[in-house]
Amino acid sequence: MSGRRRSVRRAALGVIAIALFLHGFAYLVLHRYGDLSRPPDQRMLAVVTAMLALYGSLMVSQAMERVTRAFYGRTDLDLILASPVAAWRLFAVRIGAIAVTIAAMSLALAAPFIDVLSWFGGVRWLAAYGVIAALAMVGLALAMILTVGLFRTIGPRRTRLCAQIVAAIIGASFAIGVQFAAILSYGTPSRVALLQSEALTKYVPDVGSILWWPRAPCSAICSRSQPSWALVLSC
């Protein structure tokens, strides 16, 4: 066997081992929540929403850092923008690449949880793949608005530093904030304990509320409704 083939095989085995480990970890985290195929109640919706918000804030944070580098780093922009290539093409390609990278990173982390959820809770959980991809696009759009807004407000020199600080605050504030509230209220660092508590649940909208409409397509998948996937992606 050639050296190259051997290293490819080793890398493949490494990826499989990591994937198995992450799936095992996801199972350990999720199996204690009982029947995952039951219709979602307020607590489940609160936890899923909070997790998506956590993911979303991390995506915005990542996207801001990358948008700052892609838009305002000198790097190769001088070379390309001094050429006849249309600037919008360059930025469209770079924005697309950022979206793909962020979605791929988020999906790699979320995939074990989604797989375990769909294995034990039904195929409707697979809709989470589409939701996370859509969330990456929304996160990127938000990051672009924030970064360009910073550029217009405080100028080019301070944008990079400020964007990195804002990104760190956005990325950390939600996760730390929820954990802080959990420790103060329940003496436990578990965010899920707080999200499932009676105290919080009474403020969570009822299952029938219009605010939960985005879950409708996911539920529709359960009933094998064909247009549901399109709806999931549009959400």
Place this chain on the structure above:
Amino acid sequence: MDQDVPSFALEVRGLTKSFEKPAVDGLDLSVRTGEFYTLLGPNGAGKTTTLRMITGLLKPDRGSIAVFGIDALADPVAAKQITAWLSEEPMIYDKLTPMEYLEFVAGLWSVDSRLAAARARELIGWLGLETHANDRCEALSRGMRQKVALAGALLHEPRLIILDEPFTGLDAGSARLVRSVLRERVHAGCSVIMTTHILDVAERMADRIGVMVAGRFLAEGNLDDLRRQAGAGDGDLEDTFLTLLETGAAKRAVVA
């Protein structure tokens, strides 16, 4: 001279750009076809900002820029097609070889791949990079990287070559080589506008020199014109330049 060729390679009128304070302040500048023009000035005089606006990398607040008669603000793509830009610290991709880099640059200017390969080999030869043509750029010295970037700038056979401090970091041999390549381009009918702090290079190469301070011209012309404007006798460019800066500073102090 061919009647279809405009007599001016570059015409800049009332060019203005402010950041926190004015960087370029109503600048008028003309470079003739086949002319080697050098912009001099102390740090912060607005030289690089001027060149970046001409290249289309910065949008002016006011003013007009015409490259061989093409309105560079209204039709930047057409202007960029015939313009080359080489910054003080050009970026070249570390993981590419010089030949691959030139192939990439040729793609940006839509140069036919076979023609680009021939020109790339020719430029690599001119600039003495043959032995490194297939090494990755990360292994090249600063001077060699500068030469690769210059080859990239010349690949699409530009008519207006804009250079910001092209001799920074070059050893004597490389500097001579770059000077001879630029001279050859000017003899071939190209126009060059360049900034430099190396006054010796400016004195030897430039047909005309513009001395900028605080975004405006303090003096402009050939060395004799500058001497006259400075009232500096028969001094070399360094003496003339320093006298101009001193008198300019004194005048500004009086006005203030």
